Amino acid sequence: MVRLQAVPEILKILIVSTPRTGNTWLQHLLAAAYDLPMIDFVRPQTWEEVDREYFESGWVGKYHWRPQSETLQWALDRNVLLVTMVRHPADVLVSLYHYVNNLAERVAIDPEAVRFLFSSSKRSSNLAAIPWTEGLEGYVRTKFFFSLNFSIGWLQSGLSYGVRYEDLWHCPINTLGALTDHIRPIPLQSIEEAVERCKIETLRHDAGEGGIFFRSGGVGTWKSSLPASIVELFREVPPYPLQFKWLGYDLSIGDNVAGIDKSACAEINTSSRWLHERGLASNSLIEKIYRDFRATNQHCCASHLDVSTSNQFYSWLNASADDDPNCGAMIPMITNVAAWLYRARPDLQKKFPDLYGCDRAAFSHWFVEYALLDHPELDWMFVARVCESWLQGPAPSFSPVHSPRKEPLLSI
Numbered sequence: 001m002v003r004l005q006a007v008p009e010i011l012k013i014l015i016v017s018t019p020r021t022g023n024t025w026l027q028h029l030l031a032a033a034y035d036l037p038m039i040d041f042v043r044p045q046t047w048e049e050v051d052r053e054y055f056e057s058g059w060v061g062k063y064h065w066r067p068q069s070e071t072l073q074w075a076l077d078r079n080v081l082l083v084t085m086v087r088h089p090a091d092v093l094v095s096l097y098h099y100v101n102n103l104a105e106r107v108a109i110d111p112e113a114v115r116f117l118f119s120s121s122k123r124s125s126n127l128a129a130i131p132w133t134e135g136l137e138g139y140v141r142t143k144f145f146f147s148l149n150f151s152i153g154w155l156q157s158g159l160s161y162g163v164r165y166e167d168l169w170h171c172p173i174n175t176l177g178a179l180t181d182h183i184r185p186i187p188l189q190s191i192e193e194a195v196e197r198c199k200i201e202t203l204r205h206d207a208g209e210g211g212i213f214f215r216s217g218g219v220g221t222w223k224s225s226l227p228a229s230i231v232e233l234f235r236e237v238p239p240y241p242l243q244f245k246w247l248g249y250d251l252s253i254g255d256n257v258a259g260i261d262k263s264a265c266a267e268i269n270t271s272s273r274w275l276h277e278r279g280l281a282s283n284s285l286i287e288k289i290y291r292d293f294r295a296t297n298q299h300c301c302a303s304h305l306d307v308s309t310s311n312q313f314y315s316w317l318n319a320s321a322d323d324d325p326n327c328g329a330m331i332p333m334i335t336n337v338a339a340w341l342y343r344a345r346p347d348l349q350k351k352f353p354d355l356y357g358c359d360r361a362a363f364s365h366w367f368v369e370y371a372l373l374d375h376p377e378l379d380w381m382f383v384a385r386v387c388e389s390w391l392q393g394p395a396p397s398f399s400p401v402h403s404p405r406k407e408p409l410l411s412i
Contacts, residue, residue, distance in 0.1 A: 012061075014082055093144060333364075
């Protein structure tokens with residue numbers, strides 16, 4: 001377990017968050033407030049390059065990647081202060097959609113997001129309603145929750161300050177002032193000047209041809225932009241309801257939801273329906289796991305899955321791993337299906353040798369991001385359960401800045 005370091009003499013600030021949550025805006029604000037250069041990180045292998053160029057100087061960086069033990073340790077060893085942005089997830093989706101459709105051919109973007117969200121070669125209008133597509137729904141059902149888990153994971157680490165985009169939008173001076181009071185207090189005039197210099201229209205103008213990167217921003221644009229069926233997915237499909245609640249957001253949009261045709265929203269799979277539709281014969285991976293399950297549950301002796309047995313098997317798959325010495329008490333949970341994959345794959349054992357210890361969080365991120373890609377016969381519900389396990393414990397408290405815990409929740 002690690003403890004927070006004292007504020008360093010040379011300020012090194014790393015913004016670690018879900019993409020499209022206002023990270024670039026906050027980076028500009030902090031750089032202007034403290035008169036620091038801005039740098040961007042792409043992947044963990046860039047740390048050595050950063051050390052060579054910036055080891056003895058201050059900077060403000062941003063990093064769109066999941067929290068990993070080596071990243072956290074690198075930051076702690078170099079007295080890097082971590083800041084995490086959160087934003088209404090539905091607004092994040094709107095921003096990401098326009099970002100992909102406006103910039104996919106000009107900048108490097110997650111190829112999975114492009115595959116699901118890119119709709120045409122034409123620039124999308126920031127004000128136009130987003131059309132429903134199979135790609136948009138597929139992205140929400142199978143991918144978007146993983147991106148939201150970036151900010152959740154960093155806040156759960158107990159090592160990162162938290163800032164809410166909406167607070168920064170409505171009260172930029174007070175919110176930036178509260179954050180700088182935590183980091184290193186500066187005069188009110190410096191905060192006011194930084195806010196003035198970093199207005200969206202100013203950043204867009206100063207960026208020239210790159211001004212398209214800075215959209216109009218705003219709060220609540222999802223209410224008029226997202227298809228009703230996508231909003232309904234956020235309401236009903238795990239892990240979104242718990243993610244929204246933990247982050248402090250809801251989906252209250254008044255009369256905008258009147259007349260939603262819920263038949264347009266695909267039915268959420270239940271455990272027995274899922275197993276019945278796929279069947280053991282058509283799913284060799286689940287059949288193998290089921291044989292192991294039967295070996296340790298002798299009373300389940302039926303030659304096929306009836307409803308009661310399928311529910312029991314499903315519950316076992318998504319329960320805390322039988323051999324987890326912490327019995328599911330540590331965040332995040334390693335489920336039986338995840339542990340089974342781990343035992344079946346030497347490559348995972350080599351990459352994450354301490355599954356229930358210091359590699360727990362890193363393996364969880366692997367499972368959420370790659371399990372369905374490596375094993376398409378699995379269902380999204382297994383990943384959703386693991387995402388929900390990240391939401392145990394107290395939610396962040398923004399007043400208006402969330403302070404790191406004195407005793408971080410996650411070990412590294």
